[in-house]
Amino acid sequence: TETVTILIPLKGVSHKAVDISTTSNILKVNFKPYLLDLNLYQDISEDKSKAVFKDGVLNISLAKKEFQLWGQLCFIGSKSEIAARREESFKLRDARAQQQKEMTAARKVDEERLMLREHMALEEKERQRMDDIKDQEKKNAEDEMFDTFSELREIKKNDLVEDKPYLPPPVRESAQLSFRHTPRLFKTPLRQSTKKREEEFIMKNRSKLRDNALLNDTDVSNVDPIWLTSKGNDFYQRGDIGSAINAYSQAICADDTMVETLLARAACYLDLREAEPCIADCMAALKMSDSVENRFENDEARLSFKKNLIMRLGMAYCLLAEYDKALELFHSVLQLDKNDHDALENIVYLKTLLEVADLKAKADDHFSKRSFEKAKEAYNRAEKLDPNHIQVLMNRAACHLALRDSAACLRDCNTAMNLLSRGKQQSDSSVCVPSNVFYPINSTKRKWQVILLCRQAAAKQLTDDFRGALDDLKKAQSIANNDGDIAAKSIAKDIDDLKAKMNSIQTQLSANK
16 A cells, blocks of 8 residues: 555544654654654655544554555564664654755745846836936927027017117115014023023013013913913813913912912922922912902802812822821811712721821831731731722732742732823812822832832742843833933843843753753
8 A cells, every 4th residue: 555544542632732743764643641652664755644633533644655565563673773763764854854944045045036136127127217208308398498499589580670779677766674673581692592491580580570661561371360370271181280380370470369270270289299389379379268259150169169279288288298187178178068079088098098007107117127927917908908009019019029929929019010000090070089199290100110120020030930020120121211210220230130140041951951
């Protein structure tokens, strides 16, 4: 016969898990936990052999090189003969694979050369076409010019009118122009590099410069507080807090009784985590609120303004960690409106935060004394009270790392990174949510991300995931470099050390092989 057929029941193993390898006289079938390794009686043609899987049975059809009856399936001989035959078979297979690789590479080079020649021919054809078009256009232009000259020559010959003497055009009348330079408050020339600082100076000192003639213009953008407040609101909605503060400040300089503008500027300072100027604006608005009651349309608007003012003032005291004052202010909002949902939520959150802060302080103290188990217990209790407290998660991750619990460390780091990526809590209320006040500003957020990535990398090294640890360190280095963080040098050293460690392990593995 021309082929040898071998039927192998796979015993429930998927055909995707079967590995078949052949040489000129070797058949190897591997499907865990079974291994079939046959040293065939005669040589086979690997290219013509095939395997088919059907009804749980693997049907392997091996094509013989010589059409003769084998009489037996496997070669029988001494161990040395079988080993030599096997080694020769593998050498032939490697030589054939190398030859195939060289043929493929040569064919690829030939194909690339052919494509390059075709591309060059196409470019040459296109270049010739463009040259032909240019030559034709040049010829058409020359013909048209010669025809025009011929027509002019004929007109001149047929013109019977005597040539008139050339008269130059009359001299234009003289005129006087007057111009002046744009007046400036500063005596120095206007420069783009100093323009921003000059504008900031004028804005900060506008009340003192109000009598200056150069500032007494009629532009509505400089004198109308309503327009300036509206412009500040637009800046705030777009997230341009600095420009919003400038617009609100200019509006207050124009009319210092704009309590709504003071409250809006306080919100900007709160977003920038600047507690003192926020408190100053809130207190100024609170003092004037009774004297400008006629600004409000009705009692409901006046009540809403006062509640927002007190709530914002309480948030500012939260930034200064003066939680008792903040609680007192939130309770005063309940005296104005006992059903105020925001005040009730803020009181509950702040009380919870005080408990979390106390537990975190105890845990930090245990951690500094290297009592890691006690620290972990305190962090766990704090995390149950506020699962979204990022600093508790970060510190507990460090505690897990000290206890060499890499899985728990990675879990806390991942949760904290997700909270940082999610951003501030969205709220329909005009009053800030307390958790948003404690959410880090962008510069602090990026520093925390660097810390978390470094701890995550250290945890991955405990599990020998060096590639993942290297990726985390590179991400941390990128963030630190963008911020100009001094930690970037330390991270760069950690990356070099980790690469050296990985190279050392690779060298040892190669030596063992």
